[in-house]
Amino acid sequence: MDKLALFINTALFAMFVENAIFSRALGTSVAFYASRKKESIIGMGLGITYVITVSSCITFFIDNLLADLPYFYIIMPLIYTVVVSVVYMGSLLAIWRFMPKIFKSIKKYVHLSVFNATVLGALFLNTVYHEDFIAYIGFGLGISAGFFVALFFLHIANERLNSPLIPEAFRGMPIMMVFVGIMSLAFYALTGYSTNALN
Amino acid sequence: MARSKQIKPKKTRSNPFKFTRDLLDGLAKQNVVLMTGIVNAPVIIAATTFKKGVVIAIAFALISFFTIFTCSFVSKRIVYTLRVIIYVLVGSVYYIPTVILLEEIFPLTVELIGIYMPLIITNALIFSKTESRFYLENRLKMIIDVSFFIIGFSVICILTGAARELICFGSIGGIKLLDISVAAFEAPFGGFIMVGVMSGLFRALYNYLRNRRIRMNEEAARKQAAEKVR
Numbered sequence: 001m002d003k004l005a006l007f008i009n010t011a012l013f014a015m016f017v018e019n020a021i022f023s024r025a026l027g028t029s030v031a032f033y034a035s036r037k038k039e040s041i042i043g044m045g046l047g048i049t050y051v052i053t054v055s056s057c058i059t060f061f062i063d064n065l066l067a068d069l070p071y072f073y074i075i076m077p078l079i080y081t082v083v084v085s086v087v088y089m090g091s092l093l094a095i096w097r098f099m100p101k102i103f104k105s106i107k108k109y110v111h112l113s114v115f116n117a118t119v120l121g122a123l124f125l126n127t128v129y130h131e132d133f134i135a136y137i138g139f140g141l142g143i144s145a146g147f148f149v150a151l152f153f154l155h156i157a158n159e160r161l162n163s164p165l166i167p168e169a170f171r172g173m174p175i176m177m178v179f180v181g182i183m184s185l186a187f188y189a190l191t192g193y194s195t196n197a198l199n
Numbered sequence: 200m201a202r203s204k205q206i207k208p209k210k211t212r213s214n215p216f217k218f219t220r221d222l223l224d225g226l227a228k229q230n231v232v233l234m235t236g237i238v239n240a241p242v243i244i245a246a247t248t249f250k251k252g253v254v255i256a257i258a259f260a261l262i263s264f265f266t267i268f269t270c271s272f273v274s275k276r277i278v279y280t281l282r283v284i285i286y287v288l289v290g291s292v293y294y295i296p297t298v299i300l301l302e303e304i305f306p307l308t309v310e311l312i313g314i315y316m317p318l319i320i321t322n323a324l325i326f327s328k329t330e331s332r333f334y335l336e337n338r339l340k341m342i343i344d345v346s347f348f349i350i351g352f353s354v355i356c357i358l359t360g361a362a363r364e365l366i367c368f369g370s371i372g373g374i375k376l377l378d379i380s381v382a383a384f385e386a387p388f389g390g391f392i393m394v395g396v397m398s399g400l401f402r403a404l405y406n407y408l409r410n411r412r413i414r415m416n417e418e419a420a421r422k423q424a425a426e427k428v429r
Contacts, residue, residue: 024240025240025243028240029239077320078288078294085288089284110280111280111283111326115283115326117240117321120317121318124318169402169406170402173234173398174395174398174399174402175395175399176395177395181388182392
């Protein structure tokens with residue numbers, strides 16, 4: 001029961017408090033790109049969820065093995081990119097072998113959902129925050145779910161924010177940034193405030 | 200009727216190098232932060248002071264330049280789906296000496312930047328711009344082009360850091376200049392809103408200057424034509 005509570009707690013924390021886009025700006029450009037079409041939201045979201053969750057499981061054991069090394073934080077990105085690359089290669093080979101049609105349709109963009117700041121950022125944050133295997137998986141799933149949620153918000157906003165009512169120079173990326181900033185402010189409130197500071 | 204074989208255009212950017220045009224591409228027209236927005240996480244979250252902006256700019260410059268240059272030797276016969284692995288691995292190898300060097304010079308700042316320092320290895324300049332632009336050019340042109348893109352990022356990163364430090368603490372580089380303190384601009388939402396507004400204003404200025412240049416050129420052409428008629 002404690003493990004389940006830890007899992008849910010960590011997942012919710014990752015989804016709302018440490019939201020990949022609104023709190024950490026991880027993979028913002030990929031999110032802007034993917035939010036244009038509904039199909040890419042689902043494809044990108046599933047891809048990121050799979051890679052983060054599987055890589056989190058592997059990095060948990062690596063962290064336990066190597067965390068005591070004095071310069072682990074310097075070689076950590078190299079180790080994590082090797083892990084992500086192995087997951088990416090293994091998955092691609094499996095899809096190519098067993099689902100060739102899907103492989104054909106995703107091979108052009110699949111790297112976008114693997115080698116981006118969201119995946120590596122989630123792995124780094126996992127190492128910084130957690131020590132438990134369940135927490136690693138919970139955080140990985142939560143941050144992916146948070147990315148999914150953010151993509152949907154961006155998709156909804158995308159249509160409205162490209163209206164002629166927006167000044168031409170602000171249409172597209174600038175107004176999306178301002179929108180993400182306002183959403184980020186709303187998510188920031190989830191970390192909580194103490195009214196003592198006002199007294 | 201036999202269908203004639205379609206000839207695909209050769210995919211290169213072999214047009215003659217124009218210093219001003221290519222300089223403007225990296226610095227302004229395709230600025231990676233303000234115009235295309237493909238590299239923005241370190242600027243939005245980590246560049247909250249002038250010093251942090253400088254450290255991120257140096258790290259970005261060293262990692263991106265050497266990774267792009269080294270990976271330009273990777274054979275294009277390898278499919279991009281696999282080549283991308285080499286790019287990210289080369290980037291993470293270059294991260295090691297970069298972070299050691301920066302820790303010697305700015306030990307505390309590197310620690311404060313945190314996870315945004317290693318995340319530079321996955322920037323879109325390495326993954327996207329290489330394939331769509333840099334690797335279609337000859338090597339000398341590529342080096343100059345990459346340098347201008349990096350300068351474009353660095354200038355905006357340092358300026359954003361300085362502006363946020365001024366708004367948040369009333370100082371730049373630790374030197375107190377104003378008696379104001381709007382600490383909210385240090386938070387992610389402050390970064391998003393600031394970069395968004397900066398981007399909009401930059402685009403407006405760029406469009407205004409471009410339109411003015413086009414108008415002036417048209418007027419000059421009209422005058423020339425009128426003189427010829429006379």
